[in-house]
Amino acid sequence: MKQPDExxxxxxxxxxxxxxxxxxxxxINGAGLFRDLCAQGINCFVVDKADFGSGTSAAxxxxxxxxxxxxxxxxxxxxxxxxxxxxxxxxNAPHYVSPLPTVIPIFSWGKGMWAALRTLLGSTxxxxxxxxxxxxxxxxxxxxxxxxxxxxxxxxLVGRSxxxxxxxxxxxxxxxxxxxxxxKISHPERLVVELVADGLEANAGSGAANYTSLISxxxxxxxxxxENGGAFSLRPKLVVNxxxxxxxxxxxxxxxxxxxxxxxKGSHILLKHDALVxxxxxxxxxxxxxxxxxxLVYDYLGKALVGSTDLxxxxxxxxxxxxxxIDYLLESVRxxxxxxxxxxxxxxxxxxxxxxxxxxxxxVPGLISRDHSAPVAEPDPSRPFPIISLIGGKWTTFRGFAExxxxxxxxxxxxxxxxxxxxxxIGGGKGFPMDAAARATWLADAASASGxxxxxxxxxxxxxxxxxxLIARHRSASGNEDRLPDSNDYSxxxxxxxxxxxxVEHLADIVMRRTTLxxxxxxxxxxxxxxxxxxxxALGWSPQRMDxxxxxxxxxxxxxxxxRLQPDRHARGVGGRAKQA
Numbered sequence: 001m002k003q004p005d006e007x008x009x010x011x012x013x014x015x016x017x018x019x020x021x022x023x024x025x026x027x028i029n030g031a032g033l034f035r036d037l038c039a040q041g042i043n044c045f046v047v048d049k050a051d052f053g054s055g056t057s058a059a060x061x062x063x064x065x066x067x068x069x070x071x072x073x074x075x076x077x078x079x080x081x082x083x084x085x086x087x088x089x090x091x092n093a094p095h096y097v098s099p100l101p102t103v104i105p106i107f108s109w110g111k112g113m114w115a116a117l118r119t120l121l122g123s124t125x126x127x128x129x130x131x132x133x134x135x136x137x138x139x140x141x142x143x144x145x146x147x148x149x150x151x152x153x154x155x156x157l158v159g160r161s162x163x164x165x166x167x168x169x170x171x172x173x174x175x176x177x178x179x180x181x182x183x184k185i186s187h188p189e190r191l192v193v194e195l196v197a198d199g200l201e202a203n204a205g206s207g208a209a210n211y212t213s214l215i216s217x218x219x220x221x222x223x224x225x226x227e228n229g230g231a232f233s234l235r236p237k238l239v240v241n242x243x244x245x246x247x248x249x250x251x252x253x254x255x256x257x258x259x260x261x262x263x264x265k266g267s268h269i270l271l272k273h274d275a276l277v278x279x280x281x282x283x284x285x286x287x288x289x290x291x292x293x294x295x296l297v298y299d300y301l302g303k304a305l306v307g308s309t310d311l312x313x314x315x316x317x318x319x320x321x322x323x324x325x326i327d328y329l330l331e332s333v334r335x336x337x338x339x340x341x342x343x344x345x346x347x348x349x350x351x352x353x354x355x356x357x358x359x360x361x362x363x364v365p366g367l368i369s370r371d372h373s374a375p376v377a378e379p380d381p382s383r384p385f386p387i388i389s390l391i392g393g394k395w396t397t398f399r400g401f402a403e404x405x406x407x408x409x410x411x412x413x414x415x416x417x418x419x420x421x422x423x424x425x426i427g428g429g430k431g432f433p434m435d436a437a438a439r440a441t442w443l444a445d446a447a448s449a450s451g452x453x454x455x456x457x458x459x460x461x462x463x464x465x466x467x468x469x470l471i472a473r474h475r476s477a478s479g480n481e482d483r484l485p486d487s488n489d490y491s492x493x494x495x496x497x498x499x500x501x502x503x504v505e506h507l508a509d510i511v512m513r514r515t516t517l518x519x520x521x522x523x524x525x526x527x528x529x530x531x532x533x534x535x536x537x538a539l540g541w542s543p544q545r546m547d548x549x550x551x552x553x554x555x556x557x558x559x560x561x562x563x564r565l566q567p568d569r570h571a572r573g574v575g576g577r578a579k580q581a
Contacts, residue, residue: 016232019045019207020413022222023240024214024250027057028188029372029390030242031195032402034208035426038199039419040410044206045234046196047224049213051509053192055316056244057395058513059353061268061307062300064089064097064183064396066146068286069294071138076145078371082396083146086183088422089396090151095428095465096187099152100298101283104178105163105170105336106132132157132176139180152181169279169337182284184298187463188395189513193502194427194467211505217254220384227505238409241389244356245316256377256387260358265313267321267352269329269562270303270521276340277304289332297333301520303348306333313354320560321350348521350562358391372401374408386412428465446472452480459489471497477537485526486568487517492534499538507532507549508556518557526568528553 021037023030026048034046048054066083067075089097108131139155146152156179163177164170170177185191196208211227223233243250251258277299284298297306309325330342358373372393378386388408393401399421410417425432433439443454443461450457450472460468471494472480478492498504498514510531511518517527528550536546557563 016234018235019043020236021045021238021240021409022047022234022236023242024048025055025242025244025246025390026052026192026196026208026210027055027242027244028053028192028195028395028398029057029244029393029401030240031192031199032398033240033242033390033405034206035195035199035202036399036402036406036421037409038203038206039421039424040406040415040417041203042206042409042413042415043203044199045236046199046206046208047212047214048210051210051505051513052196052208052503053189054509054513055246056353056356057192058189059266059268059351060185060188060395061266061296062185062188062305063100063284063296064185066142066182066396067394068138068142068180068182071141075371076141078397079142080145081400082394083142084148085397085400087146087148087151088399089185090183092399092424093185093191093426093429094434095432095462096191097183097185100182100184102180102182102286103167103283104135104180105174105285105287106135106157106176106178107174107288109133109175132178135178139178142180152183155180167279167283169276169339171336171338179283184284184300185395186301187516190464191426193514196503198427208503210503214250214253217383236385238412239385239387240405240409241387245314245354247356247389247391251377251387251389254387255380255383258377258389260375260389260391261314261356263313263316263354263357265311265319265352265354266308267325267329268305268307268350269321269326269347270300270305270349270519271342271346272348272521273304273340273342273346276337277302279337279340280304285336287332287336289328290335295329295332297336301516303521306330316354319352319354321352321562325352326350347562348564349519351519351560355394356392372397374401374405376408428467431466433461433466442466449473456480460494470501478534484530486524486566487522487527490515490517490527492530495531495534496538499535504535504539507535507553510535511553512556518553518561518563521563522566523557523563524566524568528565 020042021044023034023044023046026046030046031052034044037044064086066086067079070078136157143154157176159176160174163174199206200208212224214222215225216223221233221235223231225231239254241247241250245261245263247261248258280299282299284296286296289295293310297304306329309328313319326344334342373391374388375391376386376388388405390405403421407417433442443457446457446469447454452472457468457472460471464471474493474497476493476496478496480491480493482492484490495510498510502514504510511523517523532546532550535541554565
C-alpha cells in the first residue's frame with residue numbers, strides 16, 4: 001500500500017489529463033469499481049471530497065450478510081448474490097471477514113405467515129412478528145442460496161428450554177431460537193483503503209485522491225482542488241458517480257440534475273458491557289424490536305455493538321445518532337435481555353450514516369429495496385461524457401456490483417475483461433495463512449525476516465493480514481518496543497508506517513479509519529498527542545497544526561460519536577517508552 005517518495009501533489013499532477021474513467025466517490029462501491037477497472041488495464045482516477053471510506057461506508061452494521069430479511073420482499077436474486085458474495089469475502093478477505101453465528105429469538109410458532117405472504121405480493125407493511133414456521137422456511141431457503149462456495153454450517157432450531165440453557169439472559173417469553181451463519185467485518189474502513197491501493201498496484205496509469213473536491217465541469221474537463229490548495233484537471237471518456245447519498249448533488253454539479261436517492265438513516269451504539277459480551281459468546285442476536293423493525297447486538301472488538309435504526313433521512317452532512325435513537329436501541333435490548341442493565345453511561349461510541357437507497361414511496365423504510373442499479377445519463381451537447389450513477393447496494397455485494405458496472409464500462413470503451421475479481425484476494429488477504437499450520441509457518445518466516453517476536457507478529461497478522469510483514473520490517477525513528485502510552489499493542493513504528501503509506505491527511509484518518517483506536521472506546525488524551533506527534537513528524541506539521549488536528553478529533557468524537565476520551569492510564573509524556581506487550 002505504498003505511496004511514491006515524491007509528494008502526492010506531484011504524483012497527481014503527473015497523472016492529470018486525458019483518462020478513461022473518473023470515479024467520484026471512494027466509498028466501498030467506488031473503491032471496488034476502481035480496483036476492478038484497474039485490473040482490466042483501464043486508466044482510472046478515483047476522487048473523494050473527504051477521506052477514502054469515510055462517509056456511509058464507515059457507518060455500517062459491520063456485517064457481511066446474505067440478506068435473510070430480503071426473502072420477505074421477494075428479492076431472491078439479491079439474496080442469491082449476497083450469500084455468494086459473503087462466501088467469497090470469507091475467502092478473499094479472511095484477515096477482516098469472519099463467520100458470525102447468528103441467533104434469532106422466536107416468540108411464536110405460527111405468526112406472520114399471512115402478513116409475510118402479503119408483503120411478498122407487494123404490501124407496503126411488514127410483518128410485526130415472525131413465528132417459528134416462517135423463520136424455519138426462511139432459513140431453509142437461505143441455506144439453499146448459500147450453498148455456492150459454502151464455507152459455513154447450515155441452520156438449526158432449538159426449543160425454549162435448550163435455548164435458555166444456552167443463553168440464560170434471553171427473555172423467558174421466547175418459544176424457540178434459530179441459529180444460522182453470516183459474517184462480520186472487523187476493519188471495513190481499512191478494506192476500502194486496501195481496494196484503492198490494490199487498484200493503484202494493478203495499474204500504474206491510474207490515480208487516487210482523497211480530500212479533493214470537484215470545483216468545475218466544463219467542456220468535458222473536470223477540475224479538482226485539493227484541500228491543501230493544489231489543483232488538477234482530468235478529461236474523462238466516462239464518469240461514474242459513486243457518491244452514495246451525495247449522488248444527486250454530484251450529478252447537479254456535472255450538469256445532469258437527478259432525483260435518484262431517498263436514503264434512510266442507520267444509527268449504532270457500542271456499549272462497554274462485559275456481562276453481555278460473555279453471554280453472547282461470539283454470537284449475534286438478530287431480533288425484532290417491539291415495532292417490528294430488525295435490531296441486532298454482537299461482540300465487536302470486545303464491546304457490544306447494538307443497531308440499527310432505519311429512519312427516512314436525506315442530509316448526510318449532518319447525520320448523527322440522536323437521543324431518541326439511543327432510547328430506542330437501549331429499550332430494544334432491555335426487552336430482549338430483561339435481566340441485564342442497559343444505561344447511557346455504558347455507551348463508549350456511537351455512529352450514524354445514510355444508506356444511499358433508491359428514491360421510494362414505501363411507507364416502511366425496511367421495505368425499500370437494498371438492491372443496486374446503475375442508470376446512465378447519456379452525453380449531451382454540453383457534456384461529452386456519459387455518467388453512470390451507482391444507486392443502492394450494500395457492503396456485502398460491492399464486488400458483484402463493481403463487476404456488473406465494470407463490464408458496462410468496458411463495453412462502452414470497447415475493451416474486454418482481462419481478469420475476474422471473484423477469486424482475487426484483497427489487500428492483506430493476499431498470502432494470508434488459512435489454517436494453524438500455515439499461520440505458524442508464516443509467523444516463523446516473518447520473525448526471521450524482521451527480528452520481531454512471534455507474539456507481536458501474531459497481533460499484527462490479526463490486525464493487517466499478510467501486510468503485517470511490511471509493517472514489521474518498517475524502520476522509523478521509533479522501534480517496535482516503543483508503544484502508545486496506554487494501548488501497548490499499537491507501536492509508534494506501526495503508526496509511522498500508516499501515516500507514510502496509507503493516504504493519511506488528518507489525525508482523524510488514523511484514529512477513526514486506519515486503526516480501531518477510536519471506535520474501541522479506549523483512546524486516551526496521551527495517545528492522541530503521541531499519534532499527532534508521529535504524524536506531524538512524518539507529514540511536516542507545525543506545532544499549531546498538530547494542536548488543530550487534536551482539537552478537531554476531540555470535537556468530532558465528542559460531538560458526533562458521543563465518545564469521551566479515556567483518562568490516561570499511565571503517567572507518561574509524549575515520546576515516552578512503553579512496556580513491550
